[in-house]
Amino acid sequence: MVGSFYDPQLDEGCAFEELISFHGGMGGPQTRAFILYPTSLPLPAEPIVGAAAVHGLLRSWRQRLQPAA
Numbered sequence: 001m002v003g004s005f006y007d008p009q010l011d012e013g014c015a016f017e018e019l020i021s022f023h024g025g026m027g028g029p030q031t032r033a034f035i036l037y038p039t040s041l042p043l044p045a046e047p048i049v050g051a052a053a054v055h056g057l058l059r060s061w062r063q064r065l066q067p068a069a
Contacts, residue, residue, distance in 0.1 A: 035048075035054070035057075037061070041061050041064065042064075043057075044057065
């Protein structure tokens, strides 16, 4: 979903607020997602593909850092 206009010649869209990028972004083309994380946290052996996999990874990290009492 594109919530504003997209210029295919510039490969840019318009954010809702002038001083920020799109949701979750740091500016520029957003076709290659990344997760910035401490190297002390483990990554799964399989590729992280899709929102459900990202959610599972973040939950596992939270449980590792903040175990249930």
